[in-house]
Amino acid sequence: MAERPEVVFAGTDGGALTAIEDYEAAGGFSALRKARAMAPDDVIAELEASGLRGRGGAFFPTGRKWAFLPKPDQLDEPHYLVVNADESEPGTFKDREIMLRVPFRFLEGCLIAAHAIQSTHVFVYIRGEYDHEFVVLRDSLEAMREADLLDDVTVVLHRGAGAYICGEETALIESLEGHRGQPRTKPPFPAIAGLYGAPTAVNNVESIATVTAVLTLGGAEYAKLGVENSTGTRVFSLSGDVVSPGNYELPHGISLRELIYDVGGGVPGGRELKAIIPGGSSTPILTAAEVDTKLDFDSLVAAGSGIGSAGVIVIDDRCCMVQLGIRVSQFYEHESCGKCTPCRVGTRWLTQLLEKIEDGRASQADLDLLLSVCDRILGKCLCPLGDSDAIVVSSYVAKFRDEFQAHIDLGGCPFGGESSLEGILAPSALHSHRHRGAEATPA
């Protein structure tokens, strides 16, 4: 590993900057003062120059997203900034650490973004399970209010209540309006008709914390970090079968090998690397042979996957890929909002077919049916949730076809009860008090 420049966590020295005096002493709020002295469009131009792209998973250019909002003289309605702090993508735990370690940098970014889109209303939608993070943000916000930093901006911390789907921006907006968190059809996009039907920018926590750094460094300087099309640093969440899991801020473009072995200490117990999920559970799987793939947008697209939320899950050779498929599919089935049929029904079908394969009750036709169901979900849903299940399950089959085939040929799991995911009990199985395999299956 060459350099490890810190942008999001700059000045923390491995700890946290949770006292407002410490944050100011480390140069805090200078970016806000700088931004407020600039015309809003100039702030947006600075973001465009930085090349910053959204850290929530979609990687949309942040400056361009803000530029889509009508100007107040074009549309005389309130404009809203909504920050997505509903971090729930399996394998991802970075936003939580950002809110805990650099809460002021994050809140400063909220105020800079509000200035850029000419908004005086900021809503931070924070995951309902993040009690401690909520308290840290609430106290930090109060300290900023006392220090007269908020100006005329109202910041509301809105707590979620346990729904992965609310990480999807239109579902999040619905939830914030007091409805069930079910996605809207797009267009119109939130930039035109978002919260309460008004122009709304929705940005991820890490993106917003990075906005502060972009204003501090200047867009051009920030763009020197990372690689082309994926500028800057990224807070990678590393978990699974790895010696030193955790969050690591590193420049885009480092390889999976560097992250897993040089930074993460490799696979424990002398076991073999088998597979890698590179960007949260919604991204297609890579095999051990692809460990030299670089962690940037273009490289991962070229490898048939995606950088997603940069949650890297390491999987060693103890893991049965059919069981992995079941567990991942159970998650999407549980979290499907039920609004559109391909997702609501399709995710359940995928789970049931995978269970049939795992239990040795599947014929060759069931494997074809599994892929056919994936095809019937893909591109036919209102939002990416159903697609995610279909994309990843079909990637497990594509990359580990022999293992799926072995289940059918052997009439059971070739791991013989020794897989690292053996017997794992998902909440969706809990609700019905049925353990895996004990229910009716399709076909």
Next chain:
Amino acid sequence: MSFAARVRKLAGEYPEPASAVMPALRLAQEEHGGWLPPDALREVADALGVTPAYCMSIASFYDQYNLEPKGRTQVEVCTNVSCALSGAQGVLEAFERELGVEAGSTSEDGAFTLGTVECLGGCGWATVVAIDNRHRLRVQPDDVPAIVEELRNG
């Protein structure tokens, strides 16, 4: 301050009061011992000028609202991929043994509800166990007897 007044105060934070339905349900659940009986839904509805059925439609959508009584202490073990790879099932089974309760149910004395939960955002600190929403990190099966003893004495 009355419950209705507290809900109206919450509603005042938003441009449109209906946005306060989630924080109001959270508050009602805290007031009603960790779940939302029909009376609680009615109180929220009255305070916000919506129907109890509407409140039910929201409460039934989100996992953190409980529509039936829970144990006094809730133990939830994350069994999503990263925790599962790190031995979450062993942790869950250790809690089943120590608490004497099967996953998905409440102990007879009403002291504990044990369950599993989807990703809590602590994958790098697996296995994550939420005890009344406070997260214990890097829990191993061997840690469970001491945790349970602490909870019983708590």
